[in-house]
Amino acid sequence: MLKKQLVMIVFALVAVTNYAQVKISGSVYDEYLEPFYNARISSGGNFAISDEEGNFSIVLQSSTLPQTLTISAFGFRTEEVIVTSLEKGINVVLKENFLLDQVIISASRVPERIIESPVTVERLGLADIRRNTSNSFYDGLTNLKGINSREGSYGFKSINTRGFADFANTRFVQMIDGMDTAAQALSYSTGNFSGVSELDIQSVELLPGASSALYGANAYNGIMLMNTKNPFDYTGIATMFKSGYTSQEAGGNNPFYDVAVRMGYRFNDAFAAKVNFSYYEAEEWHANDLRNKEIDSNELIDGTINSTVNYNGVNTYGDENFYDLNIKDSNIPWGTLLRRTGYTEGELIKNNFKSKNARFSGSLYFRPLRNESLEIQFTSRLSLRDNLFQGTSRLVQRNYLIEQHKLEVKGDNFYIRGYYTGNDSGNSYDLTRTGNSLNEAVKSMGVYKDDFYDQRYVQGSTLEEARAYADRDRLLPNTSAFNQEFERITSTLISDGGSRLYERSSYTHADGNYNFKSLLNDWADVQIGASYRQYNPKSKGTLFNDKEGAISVEEYGMYTQIQKKFFEERLKLTGSIRYDKSDNFEGNYSPRVAINYALGEEKKHVLRASYQTGFRNPSIQEQYMFFDSQVKTNVGTVADNLRRISYPDSYYIRWDDQSNSYVWDTRDVRGEEILNNSLLTRSVYYDADTYEGETDIESKYKELVPEVVKTFELGYRSMFRLNNETNIDIDVNGFYSIHDNFVFNQDVTVPNGGKVYPYGNRKATDEELALPENRFSYVKDGVIVLNTAANYLFSEGFVRDFTITTNANSQVESYGFAFGMHTKLFSSFDFGLNYNFIDFKYEDKDYGLFEPNFNTPKHTVKAQFGNENLFNNLGFGVSARWQDKYRWVSNFVKGDVTERTVIDAQLNYRIPSIKSRIKVGGTNLFGKEYYVAPGSGRIGQLYYISWTINN
Structure with a gap:
């Protein structure tokens, strides 16, 4: 019953x-x-x-x-x-x-309309991606206000905001679904090499300026969040086929191919999955800049290969080492530097300029409650590439692998995630070391300079004849002897005397966030969060100083933020503070205070003001760099790295009491001497006819500490309604920043022995000058600069040259203003226009040897115009960018970059019956080729046609 x-x-x-x-x-x-x-x-x-x-x-x-x-x-x-x-x-x-009504999460880590953001935000959505005129959505980011793209090669683009970055963009953070894309070795994002497929991207949010209060160390210039499509919402199979060709004077016309597929499937309300695969192959922009690097002026002088004794071409390698001929013959002017004959880039890569990139990602999604209130995600990303990269040298990256794996649990009010990033440098090698090693394999620099000197100054031969005589045994490209030695050098690790990089590093990261808003009955958004990261660099001494012992660095941070609205939700106050600590540095606090006030009946006019502090821990590369380019050794100056450095059996001279004379001996040169017993290189080796700075300056730089920036920002964002059909979105912002402890690179020279004294100290007494160790010292204006031993070692060349990563004594200030607007003309034509001004200044306290790597044009104007459906499913888009001349500063080269105008355009046709879109376009139309930076390939024209299905 x-x-x-x-x-x-x-x-x-x-x-x-x-x-x-x-x-x-x-x-x-x-x-x-x-x-x-x-x-x-x-x-x-x-x-x-x-x-x-x-x-x-x-x-x-x-x-x-x-x-x-x-x-x-x-x-x-x-x-x-x-x-x-x-x-x-x-x-x-x-x-x-409307743009200003779109929801973002980057500015406050909570969903909010762009117009309500406490700081300026740039965003690229699905509609913007469809209208994009560039070759990819990532290339199209450069059309946004205040955004700069640095195309180091065909495949590598580095996004940055507010200056102070070269291709090694360590001050800007790039994330995919909350996962930092920085590679361990490079300590910064490698663009979109390991990023998001064109078919899987949902939106991109860029936050210019210091963002450390919420995102921690390294969000110094800004942060970019790339958000991908969730397979619960985006299902089905989408494909893209793209082809075309690049056109460049140096490289000619070359085809490229780009394919992608995305598969998303929702099994039920609890399970979903997606898979992405993409591959491209293209010709790199050939780099053949043959201008000569001037050692004193840091200018690039037009010329041909070996046009002077002191020829050091931008894209020639093996001509970096030099010998001052004055040392051999006092009748030759001081600063007459002899360099060897180098090899061109094409010769050292066997004319293989191919760039390739294969990317795979797979994700599993689980919703145990069958709704969005709780979701578990597991994602894996793999990227394999061949390309050229420009850092302290030009690097050939072959079979370079990056892998990332993430597990994340998130709900309505929280998330917690952990991920692992690892990379393998494959068969990568350094061009500078390759060129120098090929030359040294034939004869040493000492023999080379003797051959040259005898022909030029004893026999009276011409410059060309003397160089040809010294080069008579030189290995010639494409010969069996050259190929054999090339293979040996590029397959031998840098730490063993070759040019091959070994880099299999990794880091693990965990972070989480909780919002108490629901527990507080929506009284305010109150968040707390924390993060932890452990770095494990591993290079066998080819890049990091880990040949004799492993390196491990831990850092952690925690933050809180409160955001509250008042006065009928017109006034919004935001306060944040974060504390971060790293093993090698003291802790840093990063506060942020922001205020918004909405005007107008519909609250469509918002004024905002903010103050925030950002900081950047020097990258693992900057901390533990120990990279011998065979010209100078690049060294990070944290205490742990200096303790690892020793040069045993170094020849030096010392005073011997028994013989009452100086004698030769050997000793261990320790790493700490790089900071406390060295002269600034530029003040020692210079052209006496052109150098105007102070001479023989003792280096007084200290161990590396984090950079700090304090930024004040004002802004106004509004949406004007001209009529029922036309709206104009406007964003205006200005900022002023103060940078302390700016990280830069300084060249120093360390003698194998003796003592470097602080020049400018009190004058030496007669008794001091009579001491044996000072009897033949170098005295300037009555002040001892070098004691006898150090003076002798400098004059005979028993010294070592280093490039140290340290902090400038000069304080840098940057400031800027930006205006952007967007509207629809005649109801259906999209029109956008923006202008950006940015500049910097500093009071020199580094003897004229510090030059910030601002690397950003002062004035930039960008415009976009188009219509997605002009008629019968046909659409078009045009974008134009102009920027003025700017100065490029990097470890590799310094020089001016000319102004340029770039116009991109596309036509697209939708075929609804087969869910397809055909797009035909071109970049840099009607424009001349241009450098993004000296040493990189000139960028010419690119033409493409693509077919996208079901996206």
């Missing part, structure tokens, strides 16, 4: 439930009345996704009418439809969202 009653109760409940829940169907369209795929339709706790035809069916919680359906899609206005009848279908048109 009891069983029958239970069966009747269950049957009744099921019947009631089925009666109460009714299904309603409908269709979603875009502004052009095309089916809208992947729109989200929700009612109560239920939701549905529109299919490829725009159709959907959703179960209502009750048959009681009316009920409300909410239809939404990322980047489009949310629509609400009131259901009054169960017999009629629902038809909805989604329109693109």
Whole structure:
């Protein structure tokens, strides 16, 4: 009897439930009345996704009418439809969202409209990606206000904001779904090499300026968040096929190929997965800058190979070492530097300028409660590439692998994630070391200079004849002897005397965040968060100083933020503070205070002001660098790294009491002498006819400490409605920043022995000068600069040259102003225009030897114009960028970059019947080739055609 009653109760409940829940169907369209795929339709706790035809069916919680359906899609206005009848279908048109109403998360780590952000934010959404005129969405980021892209090669682009970066962009953080994309060896993001496929990107948010208060160390210049598509919302198979060719005077016309596929599948309301694969192959922009690097002026002088004795070409390698011929013959002017004949870049890469990149990513998504309130994600990313990279030298990267794996749990009010990043340098090698090793394999620099001197100054030969005689045994490219020695050098590790890099480093990271807003009954957004990271560099001494012992560095941070609205939600106050600690440095606090005030009846005019402090821990590369380029050794100056450095059996002279004379001996030169017993190189080796600075300056630089920036920012963001159809979005912002402890590189020279005295100290007494150790010392203006031993070692060349990473004594100030606007002309034509001004200044306290790597044009103007549906599914887009001349400063080369104008354009045609879009476009149309930086390849024109299906 009891069983029958239970069966009747269950049957009744099921019947009631089925009666109460009714299904309603409908269709979603875009502004052009095309089916809208992947729109989200929700009612109560239920939701549905529109299919490829725009159709959907959703179960209502009750048959009681009316009920409300909410239809939404990322980047489009949310629509609400009131259901009054169960017999009629629902038809909805989604329109693109106004920019300032779009929701972001980067500025405050909570969802908020762009117009309400406490700081300026740039955003690229799905509609912007469709309209993009560049070769990829990542290339298109350079069209945004205040954003600079540095194209180091065809595949490598480095995004930055607010200056102070070369290709080694360690002051800007790039993330994919919360995962830092920085590679261990380089300590910064390698662009989109290991990034997001064109088919999987959902949006990009860029936060210019210091962001350490929420994102920790290294978010110094800004941060970029790339968000990918969730397979619960974006299902199906999408593909892209792209081809075309690049055109360059040095490289000619060369084809490129780019393919991608994305597969997303929602198994049910609890499980979903996606897989991405992409591959491209293209010709690199050939680098053949043959200008000569001037040692004193840091200018680039036009010329041909070996046009002077002191020829050191930008893209020639093996001519970096020099010998001052004055040392051999006092009749030759001091500063007459002899360099060897180098090899061109093409000769050292066997004319293999191919760039390749294969990327794979796979993700599993699990929703245990069958809704968005709790989600577990596991993601793996792999990237394999061949390309050229410009750092302290030019590097050939072959079979370079990066892997990342992430596990994340997130809910409505929290997230916690952990991930691992590892890389393998494959068969990569350094061009400078390769060129120098090829020359040294034939004869030493000492023999080379003797050959040259005898022919030039004894026999009276011409410069060309003397060089040809010294080069008579030189290995010639494409010969068997050259190839054999080349293979030996590039397969031998740098730490063993070759040019091959070994780098299999990794780091692990964990972070989490909790928002107490729901517990506080929405009184305010109150967040707490923390992060932890452990670095494990591993290079066998080829890049880091880890040949004799492993390196491990830990850092952690914690932060809190409160955000509260007042006065009918017109006034918003934001306060944040973060504390970070790293093994090699003292802790840093990063506060931020911001205020917003909304004007107007619709609160569409927002004033904002903020003050924030950012900091940057020197990268692991800057801390533990020990890279011997065979010209100078690049050294990081944290105490732990200096303790690891020793040069045993170094020849030096010392005073011997028994013989009452100086004698030769050997000793161990220790790392700490690099800081406390050295002269600034530029003050020792110089052209006496052109050098105007102080001479023989003792280096007084200290151990490395973090950089700190304090930024004040004002802004105004607004949306004006000209009529019912036309809106103008406007964003204006200005900032002023003060930079302390600016990290830069300084050249120093260390004698194998003796003592370097602080020049400018008190004058020496006669008794001091009479001491044996000072009897033949170097005295300037009555002050001892070098004692006898050090003076002799300098004059005979028993010294070592280093490039140290340290902090400048000069304080740097930067400031800027930016204006941007966007509107629709004639209802359907998109038009955007922005202008950016940025500059810097500093009071020199580094003897004229410090030059910040600002590397940014002072004035930039960008404009975009287009229409996605001009007529009959045909659309077009045009973008133009102009920037003025700027100065490029890096360890590799310094020089001016000329102004340029770049115009990109595209035509696209949609074929709804097969869910396809065909796009034809070109970049740098009608423009001349240009350098992004001296030493990189000149960028010419690129033309492409792409076919995208189901995206």
